[in-house]
Amino acid sequence: MRVLTVNLGRPKAADFTDAPGGTTGIDKRPAEGPVRVADPGPKGEGGSGVAGDAVCDLRHHGGTHQAVYAFAREDLDVWEAELGRPLANGSFGENLTTAGLDVNAALVGERWRIGGAVLEVASGRIPCRTFGGWLAERGWVKRFIRQAAPGAYLRVVEPGEVCAGDAVEVVHRPDHEVTVGLAFRAVTLERELLPGVLAAGDALDPEWRETALKYAARQAS
DSSP: OEEEEEEEEOOEEOTTOOSGGGEEOOOEEEOSSOEEEOOOOSBTTBOOSBTTOOOOOTTTSOSGGGSEEEEEHHHHHHHHHHHTSOOOTTTTSOSEEEESOOGGGSBTTOEEEETTEEEEEEEEOOOOHHHHHHHTOTTHHHHHHHHTOOOEEEEEEEOEEEOTTOBEEEEEOOSSOOBHHHHHHHHTTOGGGHHHHGGGGGGSOHHHHHHHHHHHHHHHO
């Protein structure tokens, strides 16, 4: 299990985003050399946890629980075949393109040591209008949701430098069965799964946890 590339996005004007200023950092390209990752601070204030990477819409992206986004090269390959077009590393706006790691089967709260940093799995990626506009594929958001392979948002537990070629070592695996894929399905198309994702506790992204708590409360009333 390893990192193929660490990808960074620069702010670019785009007519497919509703981000303030009409810019987006979704077009991410592989960086050369090591890149520092650190906790960027709360959502709405902090952007990317990856140095040199732009998050242009702080309302919906970035912050502690979305500090780093990882997506598997194997899943990009699946989409390449389905879409019939090449998808370079970083094409889905991911910061880390991985190999040999089933990102969607990772447990919420699982911790990975990569280079000098330790990262913790928090949630999956909910596709947005900007993602759909960037890919320019008809019905993209719905297609991505149905695939239920969203990649993982990570928080930074220990800051440090990461770079292409670094091994991904799982250093902690929590005692529950809530995977990224399961939690994603729960907050999208299979709401009946929401009570079960609460087993992940505080490791689950607070917004997803709040969604699950509200659903469970409604079911109990």
